[in-house]
Amino acid sequence: YAAAHPGGLPGVDDQPPSALAPDRPLLCIPLPTRQAPLGVVTLSPPGDRWDPDDAVMLVELTRRASIAIDHAQRYQHNRDIAETLQRALLTELPAPPGLALAARYLPATHGLNIGGDWYDAFRQPDGGVIAVVGDVTGHGLRAAVMMSQLRTALRAYAVDGGSPGQLLTRLHTFLHHLQPDLFATAVIARFHPDDPTVTWAAAGHPPPVLRTPDGAVRTLDAKPGAMLGIPMHQEIADHTVPMAPGSTLALYTDGLVERRARGIDPGIARLADALGSFGPAELDTDLEGSADGILRPMLSDSERDDDVCLLLCHLRGTG
Structure with missing residues (x-):
């Protein structure tokens, strides 16, 4: 999602003031998973506007990062369950x-x-x-x-x-x-x-x-x-x-x-x-x-x- 006027978008309140300037575009990329979104990555361009190729690359990188984060969280969850089970078996x-x-x-x-x-x-x-x-x-x-x-x-x-x-x-x-x-x-x-x-x-x-x-x-x-x-x-x-x-x-x-x-x-x-x-x-x-x-x-x-x-x-x- 790209917006020339980012006011009111979720997650922008913690951005630096330069990213919230009304005349500066903002690129917001969701972090999707198989269940619920992990969040939104909010980016401001290095110049006056986003280069289309850069935007496409960032969307793809964010998608891959989302998959990696989701896998890591699932692995940690399964690891915690396994350790809990193991300790429950010890007397x-x-x-x-x-x-x-x-x-x-x-x-x-x-x-x-x-x-x-x-x-x-x-x-x-x-x-x-x-x-x-x-x-x-x-x-x-x-x-x-x-x-x-x-x-x-x-x-x-x-x-x-x-x-x-x-x-x-x-x-x-x-x-x-x-x-x-x-x-x-x-x-x-x-x-x-x-x-x-x-x-x-x-x-x-x-x-x-x-x-x-x-x-x-x-x-x-x-x-x-x-x-x-x-x-x-x-x-x-x-x-x-x-x-x-x-x-x-x-x-x-x-x-x-x-x-x-x-x-x-x-x-x-x-x-x-x-x-x-x-x-x-x-x-x-x-x-x-x-x-x-x-x-x-x-x-x-x-x-x-x-x-x-x-x-x-x-x-x-x-x-």
Whole structure:
């Protein structure tokens, strides 16, 4: 829309005085979308009047800009929905006596922010606590739905008791028969208030990292089982290590430690360094802050191509 006298046109009140001069033409170009217009671009010519070719070019540029803005807004809307759904699938952690838990979930910086990473922790009928971190292969709604089904199945199986290895073996059979073309990794740790040890098992998942009360850190690198859901029979083994009060166990997904062209081992070493950097009382008094303190150096060097899960399990000190 072009007008020699722009008075009364919508959107011109915020134009500079030179654009509102009665003797100066004004070009107003709507920003159309598939639903409602985004607004109007109001332009004044560099000279006394608009060149027809310039006007045609500006109309086309504005049309393309409108399409780009509309797509960006729709993408952001879908991204927000996906992240809200992902967080709704993550549970609130329990607060069992003597055991502190802190979890962090961060979506990938690319894509629609929905994937198959999850963490969970819950009590078993005998007083034990199960902590789990898992990762369904792929991204998108299908991976998120499968993640939710695995989490629900694990809780159901754990009601009957069972060690981490037994629970993972049942999850393996469940996934293979339910979705033969989907796979997952997971690590489960079991704590019991009457037992100064932790029993853990992994299926195709990065190993837990354990910090002892004296500040020493080591990777629990016992041989894991294969990925959940692959077409093979497997009985996933349990591993038990001492875990004295003041110890901290870190469970995580590969998005925290794996970077392109560098593999996973350097990232696990960095995680061990970060976990070992805290003072003697920091993990006891502020586990939530400690989780943030681990993420900052781990994620400061690059954008995230994958989701990130971190679950810290800290046995409170006797003092």
